[in-house]
Amino acid sequence: MLDRVAQAQHTIEEACRGLDRQITVMEVCGTHTVSIFRSGIRSILPDKLKLLSGPGCPVCVTDQGYIDTMMRLADRADCLVATYGDMIRVPGSDGSLETRASRGNVKVVLSSEDALQLARDNPEKTVVFIAVGFETTTPATAVVVQEAAREGIENFCVLSNHKLVIPAIRALLGGMNDRIDAFLCPGHVSVIIGSGAFREIVRDYRRPCVVAGFEPLQILEGLAEICRQFAGGTAEVKSMYKAVVTEQGNIAAQRIVAECFEPVDGYWRGIGKIAKSTLALKEQYRRFDAFARFGLEDKPGKEIRGCRCGEVLCGLMDPIECPLFGTRCTPQKPIGPCMVSSEGTCAAWFKYGRRN
């Protein structure tokens, strides 16, 4: 393995040597952020290659309003909140689900199926499934919504905040941060949507889009391919994760999602409204929509003063440039989601890279 690591490093260094400026690559996936840090890749890349973390952390881009809604539902005696572990520590305006977990209304689940089972096992409560995640995770929610509909499990509903990657990339390149030179594309999102989904980014913005897996060698080889393209003046979609990613993606998963959800405008924390970037349940499944059932509105919450998560999410700023980083904002006392989520850029920087 080490000789392939060396080879990828060599390709990157060669390509960067010929450049007259820094090349900026954004990795659009929280899991990539963590893998990159854990494997120490940053410490072996040349200075000319700048790696940015983007808005690919579903917890980080979850708007404050949604978090407060989630907690209001957790406070209700007639509700059970089922959530992936990622959301437990995200701070709302008053505490987090963790501080409420001690009251037993919040259950951490590993699968949407577990949430549905919770509804079957607790007929006197309404189970609210906190459905966050990008395209990789959305099909899991769609499957249980259809299952609940078929079986008539009426005490189950979904608080959907599933988001879409391509609109986010377009929003970045279309104005928020057009200095990104290339994208390291999320491997598992691509399993669902297909590597072909990134062709529109290449067509409209001429940026290399390389799909990579999550092991250090896979990431390095992805970066090497990006550098190779950039140095050669080309821009293409290339998949380095052919073991599981196809051009067209998982058609069955795409179909199930399309049956249940439709894209609507959504609020991304720190970024603002992005058109057709969030998924809402379609009319025929509206009775499983927690927003509709409880008469809640999906509107943006109040931003915490001084929090610069938005700029970090757009790659406009490194965490250490935030005045709150490491001082008022730490994983123990997080101010914004970038620090709370184990995949958040700030949490990753703090955990793996910070010099005290």
Next chain:
Amino acid sequence: MATEPERILLAHGGGGQLQNQLIRERILPKLKNEVLGELGDSANLQLSSNVICFTTDSYVVKPLFFRGGDIGKLAVCGTVNDLAVSGSRPVALSLALIIEEGFETKLLDAILQSISEAARQNRVSIVTGDTKTVDHGAADGIFINTAGIGIKLPDVELGLNRIEVGDKILINGTIGDHGMTIVSQREGISLESPLASDCAGLAELTCRLFESVRGIKFMRDPTRGGLAATLNEIVEGSRRSVEIEEKEIPVKPMVQAAADMLGFDVLNAANEGKFVAVVAPDAAQECLRICREHPLGKEAVVIGEVVEMRDAPLVELRTKIGGRRIVQMPYGRELPRIC
């Protein structure tokens, strides 16, 4: 909306930052004494001509029964190990049981049997005990506390202040076995798995080491918070840094796979049959030899060394691909992640 009152979080008992904070800010100020203030695994008490080591621990593990052991075995081995890594020969334990109303007696019998067997294997006597019951729902079945006494071995001087640049760091075997076994059983995700806790008493091995090798500076058992917590405690307490080689850290593939599935870090996972030792460079080989001749040390290995601290004491990991990153003190409660 009324503000939520402060509550004890599970993480306050997690062996990480939050617990340290709780101890330093709430408990120590009220109990004020030098011996407690050292926060060692065992307290050294000078009693006539023998030095006695004295320690206590409470056991609240869920599930109560897991592959490789149960709460009873854990209660004996955990306390034996605190005495062992403090350089003493464990002699006697106290045993306090807090049992939930409605707890099945056949389960209690099984736990007591495990305690008896573990005590025999580790050559300690349970010399005193106590039993309480509480309302149904108040104790997760059963909670156990054990306090232990050991006789300090002659000529053994352990302390974070003895640690010097160049000292080697070794561990007696694979990490994460216990933590990942508990988590996967608790989350109900592992239907059948050979994942098993490494729960075991280390005193026989550690006594052998202390009796044969000079130059062991410090030892700790990496329980809650895992190897990451122990290494961070070492750097903080000794005001040095350490460099660890990722490729040397022994991990069973099955344990790693379980961790990958849940998004856990094996460095933060608990171990119940392991010790981390900091030894003088010329003592390392002999320590490894002695470990490898013992069933609990067959995979013993040097994982890193102590280096000079630069601006702050850090645990730095040299990764498998030759990169570098920092290992931070874990928060105190790992959560399975999906996204």
Next chain:
Amino acid sequence: MCLAVPARIIELEGDRAVVDAMGNRWKAKTTLLPDAKLGDVVLVHAGFAISTVDEEEAKKTWELFAEIENMGSEKFDG
């Protein structure tokens, strides 16, 4: 964003499967992979198999996959 690991399908009934990753066995659903068969290695995310794994391709770059391959026919120990 997406933790997913490769695992081999060792039991399959309808869309309910048991998968094996390095000796760990988990329940997973194959609802999103209607063509999945017993013996296939699949990528599992949040309790669902989301893709089959092309074993030839996987062997080229996936260290974790190589380990699974090696474990494939080994008996459990301990």
